[in-house]
Amino acid sequence: MSPAPANPLEYKPLDGGWGWMVVIGAHISIGFAYATPKVLSIFFKDIQQDLGASFSEIALISSIMLAAMYAGGPVSSALVNRFGSRPIVMLGGLLCGLSMITASFGTSIIYLYFCIGVIGGCGLSLNLNASLIIISKYFLTRRPLANGLAMAGSPVFLCVLAPFNQYLLVKFGWRGSLLILGALMLHCCVAGALMRPVALPCKPCSYELKKTEEEQPYNTNTRLRRRFVKNAKKFLDLSLFKDRGFVIYLIGSIMFIFGAYAPIVFLSAYAISRGVEEYSAAYLLSIMGFVDMFVRPGTGLIANSKWIRPRIQYLFGFAMLVNGTCHLVCPLIESYPFLVVYAVFFGVGFGMVFALIFECLMDLMGSQRFPKAVGLVTIIECFPMLLGPPAAGLLVDIYGDYKYLFLMCGAVIFTGGLFLFVMNIYNYHMLEKEKQKQVRASEVEMKQTPEAEMGQTEPEAKEKNGALRDPENTVTLNECELI
Amino acid sequence: MGCRVIPELRHFCSGGVDGRERRELHDAASRESKERSSERPARREDTGRITMSAVWKQLPFHILLLLISCRHIYTKTTGPTSPPLDPISPLPTIERSYVLKGKNHTERVELLDPVNLVLTCTWAGGENKALNITGYWKKDENEVENSRVTVQLENRQYNLNRSFSIVGEKNLGNYSCVFGNEAEIKFVLAAPQIGEVRDKPIVSYVGDSVVITCKMEENKPKPKTWNWFKANGTGKEQIVTSEEHHKYGIKNEEGKAKLLIHNLTEDDSGSYYCGAVYAIGTTMGRVELKVITFYEPLKPFIAILVEVVILVAAILLYEKTQSKKDYTAAGNGASDQTNTQSPGENNGSEESSSMRQRKV
DSSP: OOOOOOOTOOOOOOOOOOHHHHHHHEEEEEEEHHHHHHHHGGGGHHHHHTTTTOHHHHHHHHHHHHHHHHHHHHHHHHHHHHHHHOOOHHHHHHHHHHHHHHHHHHOOOHHHHHIIIIIHHHHHHHHHHHHHHHHHHHTTTTTHHHHHHHHTTHHHHHHHHHHHHHHHHHHHHHHHHHHHHHHHHHHHHHHHOOOOOOOOOOOOOOOHHHHHHSSOOHHHHHHHHHHHHHHHHHHHHGGGGGOOHHHHHHHHHHHHHHHHHHHHHHHHHHHTTTTOOOOHHHHHHHHHHHHHHHHHHHHHHHHSSTTTTHHHHHHHHHHHHHHHHHHHHGGOSSSSHHHHHHHHHHHHHHHHHHHHHHHHHHHHHHHHHEEEEEHHHHHHHHHHHHHHHHHHHHHHHHHHHHTTHHHHHHHHHHHHHHHHHHHHHHHHHHHHHHHHHHHHHHHHHHHHHSSOOOOOSSSOOTTOOOOOOOGGGGOOOOOOOOO | OOHHHOOHHHHHTTTTTTTTTTTTHHHHHHHHHHHHHHHHHHHHHHHHHHHHHHHHHHHHHHHHHHHHHHHHHOOOOOOOOOSSOSSSSSEEEEEEEEOOSEEEEEEEEEOOOOOEOOOOOOOOSSOOOOSSSEEEEEEEEEETTOOOOEEEBBBBBBEEEEEEESSGGGGGGGEEEETTTTTTEEEEEEEEOOBBBOOOOEETTTTOOEEEEEOOOOOOOSSSSEEEEEEETTTEEEOOOOTTTEEEEEOOOEEEEEEEOOOOOGOOEEEEEEEESSSSEEEEEEEEEEEEOOOOOOOHHHHHHHHHHHHOOOOOOOOHHHHHHHTTTOOOOOSSOOOOOOOOOTTTSOOOOOOOOOOO
């Protein structure tokens, strides 16, 4: 790993201090983002009775919310790039709160689709991406730990909101509960207030920007097309696909997401089919969530250690293997105590993967390309996430037995983990080779030009990997921060 | 004919009767009296004229008496066995039995229509198997009249059986056969119970409408019809839709009943009962409705809103004071701040010289 050339324009991430408050903010924000679609299902039975809708119509609310949350990724990333995390998270919190409050007055299912599904989902997507991006800005050395702590928000909020929602439902009915839940989601605004923007030393705006703006006179058509393409590129940067590590990561995470959610959805039904009592079956999911809560920060801590950090992609692959093995073993389990053990291991595997899933992307992309990358990854992950549980449900309908569901999910995740492992060995190998070439080339250059370049080509060294960044993705600074 | 049966009339027919009165009798009676009068012709002729006049005076009275008595023959029921009053069709007979091993057992019997229920209890006996024990039947902890019998040990078992006529709701209940204060089998007779009834109260808001449902389980027989009742003080009052059809709506299907209540007010809170009507009786299910005003959830909502605003303001103020302390012109903590992307990543483990200017 070669150090980046000394450059007065760099900054060193804080790695502590106010960063921990930012972690708390991200914890709250991510917690609401992942937990809300799941805990809303507590209200569905009452809403179904009042509005006279069928069960599948009601379940669509959750699906629309999740789809909007993931699909809004690129837009969210672009907005964060432009405005910074703080205003975006506050806007996201306002949108979420507004969505729940307006939904409490709903009289038709379409109204709920729009309010909770679309507006709520957009709010959550703004929250999620902005939180992840600001963590990548504030942390470097302790980033895995920060990620683990922030991602732990999801099980914590799930465990807290689920019984709380039950209590609200009994006391106020579903309308009052949605109203109060909307007020609670405004705490994302508090989280946003915590996300102080990272102050950077002001530097002369890169004249590269001026260069791109001084275009040669084209006729209007091509200029419009160019602007359109440039705007589209702002949202979806397809050049990321040229990055080998990114593609490997993407394939692995798609396979994981496809098989990850179906076992959660069907776990209690499977337990009941094996003769377990209803309350004990529901308890299994709580065990899993509880274990998850502690595993995520723990994995972050482990990933931070100096032995694992350089090889964090391997840990990610390993976590997926654990998860996959767990599911493959599940159909052999018949008795309740063993199901509890399975739930514990499931929690461990699930927590490990989710603690690392964004950390690995940050590790691959660096904090500069991460916003665009995370936007692209979330919108692509939308598809396996929406397809996974119905496909698994289809298997259950065809074969009439839950074990094929677990076998399929386990096989997919296990293969994904193996793929990641093997391909990462290859990737690291190639990166080493490229780095050697780069070092030799820069040594030759250094001898020839003694001056350091002024921020035109800023080779972004990936931490611990040292791969070169694509020069096309050079940062274009829009404004400097006033100090 | 009446004379023989009715002791009162015998008084007119027998010999000890005043000869005068004999004359007023009906045809049958007069035939008899003629027979008697033929035995003693002399006496009759002597008193004939005198008695005739007196008898004719009392004739209407006696005819009336006879008519009443004759009708009484057909209406009075005597005897130990009572045939049904107007049997249109005989009741079907159902048998239920149970063999008891132990001390007690409760058996549920589900009935839909009026039946003749024959309950048979069999008991293997306790430690000491006496030859004879007394057994009797109980209904709802009250002993059934004339049910105490002596049960003999046959084939190492005691048997008790009895037939009950279950025609209405008052006949339903707990029927027990008791073997000598040692063993008891209880048969709980009831119409099918409503399975899916919500135990938690339904919460709704003033001005809103609500749907209350009662559903009979899939495998249970469906009731003939459903009725809805609202609890009114101590009793229940039936809800009829025709009066104010703007308020209540009833949609009943075979196995499911729905009550729609529009324009809720706080008075609508309370217990609602759905009754599944079977031929044998009605089973009730209870659902509670709570109507609250909009202000109830509004109070915690406003409290949380105020708390959020205070927190946000506090955090932003803190930041402003911190940045003033650093003698840097504080940018607004709120929107319109642009974030500059980090120009380059450092290998964090190595402390390279870099200028740090940061708002902390």
